Amino acid sequence: xxKGSDLLVAALENEGVEFIFGVPGEENLDVVxxxxxxxxxxxxxxxxxxxxFMAATHGRLTGRPGVCISTLGPGALNLVxxxxxxxxxxxxxxxxxxxKGIMSSQQARxxxxxxxxxxxxxxxSTRQIVSTRSIPTLVRDAFRVAMEERPGPVHxxxxxxxAGEEVPDLPMVPPHPIEQPVAPSLALDRAAEMILKAKRPxxxxxxxxxxxxxxxxxxxxxxxxxxxxxxxxxxxxxxxxGHNLYLGTAALSQRDYVHEAIDRADLIIAIGHxxxxxxxxxxxxxxxxxxxxxxxxxxxxxxxxPHAEVVGDVGPSLALLSERLEGRLKTASALTSLREGILxxxxxRATEGRFPPTPQRxxxxxxxxxxxxxIVCLDNGMYKIWFARNYRTWMPNTVLLDNALATxxxxxxxxxxxxxxxxxxxxxxxxxxxxxxxNSQELETAVRLKLNLVVLIxxxxxxxxxxxxxxxxxxxxxxxxxxxPDFVKYAEAYGAKGSRVEATEDLAPxxxxxxxxxxxxxxxxxxDYSENMRVLVDELKTSYQDPxxxxxxxxxxxP
Numbered sequence: 001x002x003k004g005s006d007l008l009v010a011a012l013e014n015e016g017v018e019f020i021f022g023v024p025g026e027e028n029l030d031v032v033x034x035x036x037x038x039x040x041x042x043x044x045x046x047x048x049x050x051x052x053f054m055a056a057t058h059g060r061l062t063g064r065p066g067v068c069i070s071t072l073g074p075g076a077l078n079l080v081x082x083x084x085x086x087x088x089x090x091x092x093x094x095x096x097x098x099x100k101g102i103m104s105s106q107q108a109r110x111x112x113x114x115x116x117x118x119x120x121x122x123x124x125s126t127r128q129i130v131s132t133r134s135i136p137t138l139v140r141d142a143f144r145v146a147m148e149e150r151p152g153p154v155h156x157x158x159x160x161x162x163a164g165e166e167v168p169d170l171p172m173v174p175p176h177p178i179e180q181p182v183a184p185s186l187a188l189d190r191a192a193e194m195i196l197k198a199k200r201p202x203x204x205x206x207x208x209x210x211x212x213x214x215x216x217x218x219x220x221x222x223x224x225x226x227x228x229x230x231x232x233x234x235x236x237x238x239x240x241x242g243h244n245l246y247l248g249t250a251a252l253s254q255r256d257y258v259h260e261a262i263d264r265a266d267l268i269i270a271i272g273h274x275x276x277x278x279x280x281x282x283x284x285x286x287x288x289x290x291x292x293x294x295x296x297x298x299x300x301x302x303x304x305x306p307h308a309e310v311v312g313d314v315g316p317s318l319a320l321l322s323e324r325l326e327g328r329l330k331t332a333s334a335l336t337s338l339r340e341g342i343l344x345x346x347x348x349r350a351t352e353g354r355f356p357p358t359p360q361r362x363x364x365x366x367x368x369x370x371x372x373x374x375i376v377c378l379d380n381g382m383y384k385i386w387f388a389r390n391y392r393t394w395m396p397n398t399v400l401l402d403n404a405l406a407t408x409x410x411x412x413x414x415x416x417x418x419x420x421x422x423x424x425x426x427x428x429x430x431x432x433x434x435x436x437x438x439n440s441q442e443l444e445t446a447v448r449l450k451l452n453l454v455v456l457i458x459x460x461x462x463x464x465x466x467x468x469x470x471x472x473x474x475x476x477x478x479x480x481x482x483x484x485p486d487f488v489k490y491a492e493a494y495g496a497k498g499s500r501v502e503a504t505e506d507l508a509p510x511x512x513x514x515x516x517x518x519x520x521x522x523x524x525x526x527x528d529y530s531e532n533m534r535v536l537v538d539e540l541k542t543s544y545q546d547p548x549x550x551x552x553x554x555x556x557x558x559p
Contacts, residue, residue, distance in 0.1 A: 004132040005030035005163040007170060008096075009038045011139035014172040017067050019043050019058070019420070020096075021051035023078075025071020027098030030163040043449070045413075046441040048075050052082020052095065053413035053439075056153070057377075059092035061397055061421055063212045065146040065154075069096045073111035076118075076157075081407055083122040086153040088276045088404035089234075090207065092146040093153040095119070101161035102130065119155040126155040132165045140173035147178055149295035150208075150274075180295060182320060183312035191269075191291050191310050192324035198267035198289075200334045201227050204250075204280060207234035207404070208272030208294050208314070214238065215396040217315030218271065224322040226332040227269065228339065230258050232280040233384075233403035235272060237393030247335070248342050250280030251389035255540050257342045261335045267291070270306065272314060275299045276404040293317065346390055349531075356526035357504040359386035360535075362458065365508040366428065367391055369515065374398060374426035375418045379411025381432035382464040382529060385536070409438030412455060416442060419451040426515050429455045433484050434463050443494040446520045454514045457487055457524040468532045491522035501525035 002010075008031060012020070021043045024032050035042050045051040051068040058066025070076050076097040086093040097115055100107060119126040125145050129138055142154040195201055209218055209231075218239050222229055228245040231238065236249055248258035262268070262281045271293045273280075282303045283290060292298040292306035295314055300306075310317055350364040357365075363386055370376060372394040378384050378401040393399050400414050415429035436457050446453055462481040470477055488498035497519060501507050507525055514521035 001166040002169045005034040007135040009034040020067045021054045022069035027160040048078035050413040052079045053410045054417040055093045056086035056091040057414040057417040065092040067094045071098045085405045092151040095155040099159040102159045123155045124152045128157040132167045180313035183310045183317040201267045202265035203229035204270045205231040205235035206273030209238040221318040224326045233388040241392035253279045355504045356528040363390040369511045377415035379431040379435035380408045408435035419453045447495040455522045458527040487524040496520040498522045
């Protein structure tokens with residue numbers, strides 16, 4: 001005989017699960033006991049939200065679902081933001097929550113929330129386990145659904161009486177490969193014909209290109225066609241930013257320097273674009289034609305309505321498309337001449353020495369201390385635009401940012417997950433003071449896990465992005481400032497190391513020293529956000545040339 005919780009843990013082991021992140025409760029105690037003698041490591045976090053962020057990041061980086069666990073009611077509700085983070089961001093994840101017994105009720109409605117109804121709009125699937133014998137099948141199906149395109153979270157609720165029920169031992173359901181069909185020949189032929197007719201083609205790499213299996217196929221397509229490319233924020237790094245055909249990252253929706261190429265293009269080949277991202281460009285009736293190439297059909301939106309679609313396994317489909325195009329594109333590189341000017345203007349003032357340092361200088365110095373395989377995990381704030389726009393990447397998934405749910409508080413947990421998966425690589429969490437404090441308690445978890453991790457806190461004593469929006473929209477600067485603890489002492493209170501940067505030239509050495517020292521290290525530096533208005537609004541007003549209008553753009557630039 002075996003308990004339901006033993007079957008659950010055996011099914012998770014059958015899926016290759018190594019970690020479960022979370023905060024268990026009374027209703028999970030059978031599961032905790034089953035985990036105690038299993039191969040799976042229970043990573044106890046200090047908040048369920050952080051556990052969900054870590055599980056989602058595991059899915060993002062590996063392609064295999066991360067697993068998180070909570071009790072019923074209040075604990076389960078704390079997973080909700082993480083579920084939405086994974087759902088919008090297409091990250092495979094399994095959420096396990098407890099529940100009171102369903103065969104009998106001795107506590108009436110105490111702490112009971114309908115989590116199946118709560119999770120339904122935030123997950124690909126949500127089910128209550130009502131039969132112990134169904135556990136192996138339901139777990140296998142949950143992992144299959146989570147990994148199928150489009151990937152995302154799946155929720156299973158395990159009542160405590162089902163977890164404790166004894167049944168005869170049951171066999172596990174063996175995992176099987178999940179394959180995607182390649183795009184139909186007709187769609188490939190149509191796309192090839194459009195590309196061959198284009199005079200100024202341009203490739204855009206979107207969020208779905210960050211799937212761990214895809215990078216080589218993307219690089220091969222660019223090499224064989226010689227079409228210049230740019231990427232969305234979440235497509236950053238999927239082809240090296242140092243490539244001679246790279247034109248930049250669309251950190252804003254319009255009027256940025258990379259949009260000089262976008263607006264000149266007569267055809268945009270959008271690979272892996274997912275409209276959960278803030279639009280990288282705005283389609284209009286007088287704009288370029290767009291081909292949508294992805295695992296799933298396009299979501300038609302007011303600002304995105306492609307003229308053709310190539311739907312299927314992206315890597316093999318691109319290889320077939322390359323065969324139709326290689327050596328036949330006479331004007332493939334027509335927009336490449338814009339590259340030098342775009343990249344030069346984006347990196348302007350990157351080494352300016354004023355204190356507090358500007359966002360450009362911070363991005364520059366971080367790039368200096370991070371090796372090619374170093375991973376930068378961004379929380380959400382004004383600095384995310386600057387890193388998306390200015391930070392050059394050399395390998396896939398070395399800049400983890402969220403341009404989907406775009407929630408604050410995810411930077412530190414996602415960096416912790418990256419540090420667990422890649423202990424030999426440098427991992428840096430970049431957080432604003434607001435976002436850091438939303439899950440700062442996880443410093444204790446990071447120290448307990450003996451991670452090698454540096455956390456860079458950008459200190460402006462306020463919610464900087466919203467203050468910028470206030471200024472752009474001519475509102476008064478009001479209601480968005482706060483005080484902060486002494487971050488050095490705060491880090492030390494958790495057993496981490498802390499240092500404060502008091503001169504701009506000391507930032508890179510401070511980060512370098514933190515990495516060399518090992519362990520968990522918090523580095524805090526003030527940031528001068530006056531550049532937000534100067535560069536992202538005023539400069540783009542006067543400097544950006546609209547190629548269709550033939551003159552200087554007068555409209556404001558907004559992300």
